[in-house]
Amino acid sequence: MLADDPENIKRDLFSLIKSAEAVDRYTVRITLSEPFAPLLDNLATVFASIVPRADIDYKQVVIGTGPFVLDSFTRGTRYVYKRHPSYFEPGKPYLDEIDLHILRDFATRAAALRAGRIDVVDLLPYGQALPIIKEGTLVWERYQGIFSVHLRLNVAKAPLDNEKVRQALSLALNRQAIAIALGGGEGVVNGPVPNGLGRWAMDWRKLPFFTRDVAKARQILREAGFPNGFTIDAVGGSSPDNRRVILEAIKAQWAQIGVTLNFRLVDTATVQRVRFQKDFVILADNFTLSSDPDSYLFLEYHSKSSGNVGSYADQQVDRLLEAQRREIDPAKRQALVHQTQALIAQKAWIITTGDPIYVSLAWPYVKGFRHNNINQYLPLKNVWLDK
Amino acid sequence: MVGRWVRRHPVGALSALVLAGILAASAFAALVSPHDPYAQDYDALMRPPGGRYALGTDYLGRDVLSRTLYGGRMSLFISLAAIAAGTVAGTIIGLLSGFYGGWFDGIVQRVMDVMMALPSIILALALMAVLGPRTENVILAIATIIVPSLSRIVRGTVLQLRERQFVEAATALGASDARVLSRHVLPNTLAPIIVVATNALAGAILIEASLGFLGLGTQLPVPSWGNMLSEEARRYFEQAPWMALPPGIALSLTVLAVNFLGDALRDTMDPRLRRVHS
Amino acid sequence: MRPFLVRRLILGLAAVLGLSVLAFGLIRIIPGDAVMAQLAESGNVADLTAARAQLGLDRPFAVQYVAWLGGVVRGDLGTSFWSKRPVMQDLLAALPVSVELAVLAMVLSMLISLPLGAAAAARRGGAMDVGARLLSFSGLSVPHFWIATLVLLYGSIWFRWVPPLGYVSPRVSFGQNLEQFFIPAAILGVHLSARSLRLVRSSLLEALQEDYIRTAWAKGLPGARVLWGHALRNALIPILTILGSQFTYLLSGSVILEDIFSLSGIGRYVVEAITHRDYPAVQGAILFTGLVVVGVNLVIDLTYAWIDPRIRYQ
Numbered sequence: 001m002l003a004d005d006p007e008n009i010k011r012d013l014f015s016l017i018k019s020a021e022a023v024d025r026y027t028v029r030i031t032l033s034e035p036f037a038p039l040l041d042n043l044a045t046v047f048a049s050i051v052p053r054a055d056i057d058y059k060q061v062v063i064g065t066g067p068f069v070l071d072s073f074t075r076g077t078r079y080v081y082k083r084h085p086s087y088f089e090p091g092k093p094y095l096d097e098i099d100l101h102i103l104r105d106f107a108t109r110a111a112a113l114r115a116g117r118i119d120v121v122d123l124l125p126y127g128q129a130l131p132i133i134k135e136g137t138l139v140w141e142r143y144q145g146i147f148s149v150h151l152r153l154n155v156a157k158a159p160l161d162n163e164k165v166r167q168a169l170s171l172a173l174n175r176q177a178i179a180i181a182l183g184g185g186e187g188v189v190n191g192p193v194p195n196g197l198g199r200w201a202m203d204w205r206k207l208p209f210f211t212r213d214v215a216k217a218r219q220i221l222r223e224a225g226f227p228n229g230f231t232i233d234a235v236g237g238s239s240p241d242n243r244r245v246i247l248e249a250i251k252a253q254w255a256q257i258g259v260t261l262n263f264r265l266v267d268t269a270t271v272q273r274v275r276f277q278k279d280f281v282i283l284a285d286n287f288t289l290s291s292d293p294d295s296y297l298f299l300e301y302h303s304k305s306s307g308n309v310g311s312y313a314d315q316q317v318d319r320l321l322e323a324q325r326r327e328i329d330p331a332k333r334q335a336l337v338h339q340t341q342a343l344i345a346q347k348a349w350i351i352t353t354g355d356p357i358y359v360s361l362a363w364p365y366v367k368g369f370r371h372n373n374i375n376q377y378l379p380l381k382n383v384w385l386d387k
Numbered sequence: 388m389v390g391r392w393v394r395r396h397p398v399g400a401l402s403a404l405v406l407a408g409i410l411a412a413s414a415f416a417a418l419v420s421p422h423d424p425y426a427q428d429y430d431a432l433m434r435p436p437g438g439r440y441a442l443g444t445d446y447l448g449r450d451v452l453s454r455t456l457y458g459g460r461m462s463l464f465i466s467l468a469a470i471a472a473g474t475v476a477g478t479i480i481g482l483l484s485g486f487y488g489g490w491f492d493g494i495v496q497r498v499m500d501v502m503m504a505l506p507s508i509i510l511a512l513a514l515m516a517v518l519g520p521r522t523e524n525v526i527l528a529i530a531t532i533i534v535p536s537l538s539r540i541v542r543g544t545v546l547q548l549r550e551r552q553f554v555e556a557a558t559a560l561g562a563s564d565a566r567v568l569s570r571h572v573l574p575n576t577l578a579p580i581i582v583v584a585t586n587a588l589a590g591a592i593l594i595e596a597s598l599g600f601l602g603l604g605t606q607l608p609v610p611s612w613g614n615m616l617s618e619e620a621r622r623y624f625e626q627a628p629w630m631a632l633p634p635g636i637a638l639s640l641t642v643l644a645v646n647f648l649g650d651a652l653r654d655t656m657d658p659r660l661r662r663v664h665s
Numbered sequence: 666m667r668p669f670l671v672r673r674l675i676l677g678l679a680a681v682l683g684l685s686v687l688a689f690g691l692i693r694i695i696p697g698d699a700v701m702a703q704l705a706e707s708g709n710v711a712d713l714t715a716a717r718a719q720l721g722l723d724r725p726f727a728v729q730y731v732a733w734l735g736g737v738v739r740g741d742l743g744t745s746f747w748s749k750r751p752v753m754q755d756l757l758a759a760l761p762v763s764v765e766l767a768v769l770a771m772v773l774s775m776l777i778s779l780p781l782g783a784a785a786a787a788r789r790g791g792a793m794d795v796g797a798r799l800l801s802f803s804g805l806s807v808p809h810f811w812i813a814t815l816v817l818l819y820g821s822i823w824f825r826w827v828p829p830l831g832y833v834s835p836r837v838s839f840g841q842n843l844e845q846f847f848i849p850a851a852i853l854g855v856h857l858s859a860r861s862l863r864l865v866r867s868s869l870l871e872a873l874q875e876d877y878i879r880t881a882w883a884k885g886l887p888g889a890r891v892l893w894g895h896a897l898r899n900a901l902i903p904i905l906t907i908l909g910s911q912f913t914y915l916l917s918g919s920v921i922l923e924d925i926f927s928l929s930g931i932g933r934y935v936v937e938a939i940t941h942r943d944y945p946a947v948q949g950a951i952l953f954t955g956l957v958v959v960g961v962n963l964v965i966d967l968t969y970a971w972i973d974p975r976i977r978y979q
Contacts (some may be wrong), residue, residue: 074831077927077929101831103830105924106621107621107624107818108830111817114821114822114825115827117827128622177427177429177432180432181446184623185432244607245619248447248608249447252447265520498683504959505684506914506932507914509932512939513939516939589805589806597808597921600810624818639806642805642807643802643806646859647802
């Protein structure tokens with residue numbers, strides 16, 4: 001297992017796995033060192049992909065047991081999948097072929113969908129999809145995503161080591177406006193756990209410092225020792241570019257409490273490097289995507305976690321994080337998860353803002369398509385075309 | 388004399404007028420703009436033109452008219468600065484290269500060849516990737532692009548003039564190189580320089596727009612015509628065309644005016660065509 | 666003729682060599698590198714150091730440059746970090762797309778600018794002259810990436826039509842191929858025609874002033890025959906220059922349009938390579954483009970020398 005490499009940022013998703021052994025051809029027995037609630041969800045992420053034996057270079061050869069087989073591809077442009085002839089669910093998949101086009105340009109995507117050259121488009125912010133929805137020719141579905149962009153505050157660097165400063169920064173924000181701007185008309189505000197995760201998320205209005213109060217924010221900043229505000233730098237990835245919209249909005253909003261935000265957008269490679277070396281004051285980043293709140297919480301905030309890049313450390317938080325991991329009972333776990341979020345919002349370690357309402361669009365002849373909240377997966381094994 | 392020129396080149400004259408108007412509006416953007424181009428009005432996100440906001444608001448509730456004016460100031464400033472810098476550099480290189488010749492000329496021309504072998508946009512992209520997306524770097528990149536063509540024109544003219552008698556006479560009379568260059572050679576290169584520079588200006592404005600469009604130029608929230616035409620303005624073009632049309636139209640109008648003016652200037656300054664007049 | 670040819674060849678090669686140093690050095694200055702970019706995609710940091718060594722990024726600049734140059738001479742431009750295929754193979758796959766776009770755009774621009782330029786020159790200052798210039802300048806002034814957006818948007822709304830996604834070779838389907846290319850070619854063609862229009866017009870005007878033209882008129886030859894027969898032939902040299910520079914501009918200059926219309930040409934290849942810090946690809950592509958440019962210019966120079974013997978002895 002590659003999880004033991006110290007350079008692997010995601011390894012704490014699986015750190016509680018003591019051993020894994022193959023019992024027979026189709027069964028693997030995993031032994032944990034303690035109860036681990038997120039196990040099944042983490043195993044379903046892309047970070048737990050089953051790779052072939054060590055003698056096969058899995059980066060060159062594609063082997064898997066899914067409903068579709070990668071037939072040909074032009075990297076970054078187009079991927080063609082054909083039906084897996086011996087898929088374990090009999091009769092499925094119904095589709096013979098999937099043609100996945102990567103179209104970076106929005107105008108091309110929208111145009112191709114309308115002209116019928118594309119059957120399905122997923123993960124479109126509501127505002128952008130609106131004109132197409134209004135035409136009434138396509139079937140659409142709205143949902144909340146889990147892809148929340150947020151600002152990671154590096155608490156090892158001044159003035160962010162001062163909790164009051166962080167709280168003031170959080171309090172000064174008009175998160176609703178940001179969410180609506182992102183969605184082009186409709187959006188939701190996210191707490192530390194995004195709304196797309198359902199019961200694990202919290203109502204943002206209940207989170208401390210999430211409801212805007214500019215006067216109070218200025219006061220807290222004064223108490224923290226910054227009556228005249230200060231200047232601060234942020235780094236963000238340039239794609240996807242809702243980071244830029246968020247940073248633009250935050251810049252204007254923080255200006256009202258005297259804080260000048262200078263941000264710059266860099267390419268993915270630089271973001272990786274900055275994250276790895278913890279060489280930032282504020283980093284506009286996104287979470288590891290999964291259906292379990294653990295990766296939004298433990299991975300980020302536990303003092304010993306491999307994914308803790310903001311130098312966060314607090315014993316109470318640590319205890320809560322470990323407890324929610326161990327708690328198998330969903331109701332009890334939910335309470336713990338909510339408690340943890342409230343505590344993190346109190347400490348204002350990160351600034352979450354908003355997310356668009358997303359839409360998936362499909363032509364009416366596409367049957368059986370339901371989008372999946374975990375944006376990396378497109379479940380297509382139940383889809384068929386009525387053409 | 389000006390009157391005669393205006394009558395002979397009505398289109399050019401009109402263009403000059405339009406250009407002057409655009410330049411004035413941009414230069415005095417701070418005075419002319421009705422709103423702060425950075426102020427975000429969250430109650431008026433993507434509002435159509437009318438009421439408080441003459442040309443509507445953008446995705447963060449900012450006034451499009453004010454941003455277009457400030458954007459013009461930025462785009463024109465970048466383009467003019469780049470042309471100025473590139474012209475000065477190109478002229479100096481061309482003068483020296485043409486006048487002294489020899490191995491210096493050989494090497495310089497090879498370097499210019501190399502730079503001209505790459506399409507401008509690729510050179511600009513490569514430079515921006517190395518230097519980073521900032522306004523100053525855009526000026527540098529565009530200036531670099533026009534140096535080769537400008538130096539080539541100047542060099543060509545210098546080569547022609549070098550053999551002329553008045554230059555030889557001046558040198559024979561003991562004038563220093565600098566004097567010969569500045570007094571006799573340079574004035575005669577002005578006409579082609581002006582023509583090339585005007586052409587280059589149109590190109591510079593469009594390259595700035597392309598770089599802004601790709602997100603490699605002036606960074607938002609600071610407006611420039613280029614970056615106002617990118618992402619959000621395109622994505623919401625159907626519902627909110629007022630975000631992209633003002634900068635787009637302003638840009639096209641400016642480039643059109645520059646092109647026509649340049650054409651008129653070229654007609655005026657081309658000595659061969661002048662024969663036809665008389 | 667031969668010494669002229671040899672001299673131009675040597676100068677061309679020197680330029681290409683300079684270009685190779687430029688390409689090689691430029692990318693090294695950019696922070697970040699392909700390894701990290703790929704890791705961002707895969708999420709697997711495990712073999713970072715190993716990958717670095719494997720890709721030769723740990724050796725000094727000069728050593729790498731010489732090794733690369735050695736490969737180039739043998740036709741090996743290295744292997745792309747991104748696509749994992751030989752760069753030469755990728756470029757040769759991208760070349761027909763760029764060439765087709767360039768040729769179509771150039772043909773269109775000549776179809777527009779030659780007749781319009783001739784008409785404008787024939788009646789200088791007339792309505793035709795101003796009208797033609799107005800039309801073509803408009804094409805030149807509107808940013809072409811914007812026209813592309815508008816065409817795609819309204820094409821899909823009004824006509825329920827969009828160009829095919831993904832390159833379709835003309836051998837596979839001529840119709841689909843044309844569907845893909847005609848809009849970007851049209852946009853570029855109109856864009857280019859403005860430039861060439863101006864030059865066609867002024868070269869024709871200049872040619873019309875020549876003494877031998879006046880002699881032909883004086884002799885009573887019909888005006889049109891004079892125009893098309895003699896003047897145009899002599900305006901050919903500047904027109905050849907235009908074609909040459911248009912081709913080199915189009916070869917990797919139509920970057921944005923290639924991106925919008927999903928055409929995997931050389932321009933797009935270079936941009937993606939720059940974005941992904943794909944060293945071998947950028948170097949290979951710049952060198953390749955440089956070679957093509959030098960080659961095209963050489964052919965043009967030879968054609969000049971062939972048309973106008975005076976040039977050979979400069």
